[in-house]
Amino acid sequence: MAANTDAKINRLNRIAGQVNGVARMVEDDRYCVDILHQIQAIKSALTKVETQVLKDHAACCVAEAIASGDETEQRQKFEELVELLEKRR
Numbered sequence: 001m002a003a004n005t006d007a008k009i010n011r012l013n014r015i016a017g018q019v020n021g022v023a024r025m026v027e028d029d030r031y032c033v034d035i036l037h038q039i040q041a042i043k044s045a046l047t048k049v050e051t052q053v054l055k056d057h058a059a060c061c062v063a064e065a066i067a068s069g070d071e072t073e074q075r076q077k078f079e080e081l082v083e084l085l086e087k088r089r
Helices: 002-027 034-069 071-088
Strands: none
Touching: 002 034, 034 071
């Protein structure tokens, strides 16, 4: 799991660098389409991190709730996922 965490942190650090780069592009009054391309790249990178965190949650937290046999905990984890997916729309 540590390697997975390191990969997510590295990706987030790259995204932070991209965001700072876009801010400089805006300050420098760069061509709007170039800025928009960079913003799309940032959104795509964030989506990849989001997907990995979601997979990790399902593999760990949700799997533990299922294995526990605790119906309340299972329902809570399911409801968390549904609520999260509703917000993604």
